[in-house]
Amino acid sequence: MHMLLNSALKRFGLQNKSTHKFQLLSVSFYSTLHSISAPPQLQELCNIVTSTVGGLDDLELSLNKFKGSINSSLVAQAIDSIKHEAHTRRLLRFFLWSNKHLSRDLEDNDYNYALRVFAEKKDYTAMDILLGDLKKEGRVMDAQTFGLVAETFVKLGKEDEALGIFKNLDKYKCFIDEFTVTAIINALCSKGHAKRAEGVVWHHKDKVKGVLPCIYRSLLYGWSVQRNVKEARRIIQEMKSNGVNPDLVCYNTFLRCLCERNLRHNPSGLVPEALNVMMEMRFYKVLPTSISYNILLSCLGKTRRVKESCQILEAMNKSGVAPDWVSYYLVARVLFLSGRFGKGKEIVDQMIEKGLVPNHKFYYSLIGILCGVERVNHALELFEKMKGSSLGGYGPVYDVLIPKLCRGGAFEKGRELWDEAKCMGITLQCSRDVLDPSITEVYKPKRPEKINLVDSSKAKPQQKVSNYLERMKMRKRIAAIKKKKKQKSAAT
The missing domain is CATH 1.20.5 (Single alpha-helices involved in coiled-coils or other helix-helix interfaces)
Structure with missing residues (x-):
């Protein structure tokens, strides 16, 4: 979300208003410089907080015995060093202890950084305590911290609390501006609360004039999460009427909304309605890409519409949209799942002939499907093609194939693959016991x-x-x- 906001704000020139504004809109977390070797005081403090011996009261007793000089920089460095190792409750007790002993020496930046750490860890209780202290002590919450807090609250299902903080930002000495309005709208729309987000837009129209494209994208995504095609279409029309041309991201979001709704309620309308949207895209000079077609192919695969999937792949080539490896994967997947193994192999060969190099997921997933439908020979052929592409990372495939072969009675082939993996220096996760016929039970499918x-x-x-x-x-x-x-x- 923050990367999207940052790019949008750069586009509209909002980051060059003033140096203070730039600091508020910065999307990087507060961090401190780390030395190559931690100072003894910092190391001792980190050891105390990360210790698993004793409870929180014992932690505070150990901190009281700490003889080093505590300052704001040391507290920030300690939190930054152990935020992934220490339990959030121990981190919270350490920060509250530091605030009690340092009084006003802790700066607003330290409070904001601690709040962002707990937001990153999705600890609602710790965030609530720090927000209360921050408001009670009259400290300033920066816009970046609010954006992350609002996003975390919505993810935790506490959108009312997120809106409550937004409405009372003045109590946290934070301004309601383009960034904070966009942040709360993005947070709400990320979980489908588009109606509530539109209420925020309505009350702060003057604040969002410069970031309308970003706002519309968020609203469109919010309605698409609910698969509400009618409201998503309304947002598209509203964009056009307000002089904001929907781009490829907007149309792909709407296309996903339409396809996922048809997948549940009207599978036969998947292809015609999606192609109509692509025709509209071309009319407005927005050319569909392989991503657009992959959205449709993914939904066709979920409903096992094999014929339409193959036709869409052919239509991509004819329309000048080059399929990527994901397109071939989606078609090959539905072919293998529906038992069209010969056609599935042809699709894989077509992809290789065109020089497309997929990532590991392509082979991992298809080999797993073939093993699942008891077509181990086809899986072995596909594995040979994977090794021919020199992708590397063959370990997980060996871990799938060797036990599958042995449980099917093909112990010789299993040993061959085992020796092959060892020669390549691959560390296998499966046990060598699978190669022993006296230990491994051979699976015999029951015939009717x-x-x-x-x-x-x-x-x-x-x-x-x-x-x-x-x-x-x-x-x-x-x-x-x-x-x-x-x-x-x-x-x-």
Whole structure:
């Protein structure tokens, strides 16, 4: 989120207003210079905080015995050094102890940095305590800290608290400006709270005039998280009416929203409606890319629409959009899952012929799928192609193939792959015991039991006879009931 905001603000020239403004909009975390070897005082302080012996009260007793001179810089360096090792509660107690002993020597930057550390760790209690202290002591919360705090609160499902802080930013001596408004809107939209974000936009129209494209992107993403195509389309139309041309990011976001909704409610409309959006993109001089088509291919694969997936791959080549390795992966994946192994191999060969070099995920995933559908021979062929591309990182593939082969009874091939991996210096995660037939249980797939035709031929006539007798009994009962009714009517 912060990278997106930073790039948007650079584009609109908001970072050059003043030196103070630039400091507020900086997206880098507060950090201190580390020496090559930590000073003895810093090392001792870090050891005390990271110690796992004793509780929080014991920690404070150990800190009280610390004989070194505590200052703001040392506290910041200690937190920066151990923020990934120490438990958040011990970090919080250390910071509160430091504040109590240093009084006003701790600067606002130290408070903001500590708050960002706890936000990064998603510790709501620690953030709440520091926010209360920050407001009580009249310290300044910078805009960068607010952005991260708001984002963390929304991720934790506490969007009301995030909005509450935003509405009371003056109590934290933080200004409501382009950055803070954009930050709260981005935070809300990241989890689909687009309606509430639009309320913020409505109340702060004057603050967002310079960053409208960024605001619209966030709102569009917020509605797409909810798969609300109607509202997402409204945002697109509103952008056009306000003179903001939707770019490729906006159209791809809308396309994802449309495809994911059709995936659930109208799978047959996936291709025609997505192609209509791409036609609209071309009309507005926004050319679809492989990413646009991959959004559609991903949804087609989830609903196992094999024919349409292959047709879209062909349409990409015809329309001048070169498929990337992800496009081929998505098509090959759905082919293997649906049992079209020959066609799937052709797709992989096409990709290799075009000189595309995929990353490890391409081979890892497809080999895993082939093993899962009991096509180990095809998986071995694909592994040979992976080794031919000299990608490296073969260890996880060996860890999948060797146990699979041995459990299928192919112990010789399993040993061959084991020796091959050892010759290449690869450390395998699977145990050597899988190569031992006396330890590894061979999996034998159960076949459905055959029906005995002789028994079934005898059973059918017997069943027919029993059914016939049941029908005759019912008819006799009905006839007897009717006869009794007639006799009663005659007697009366």
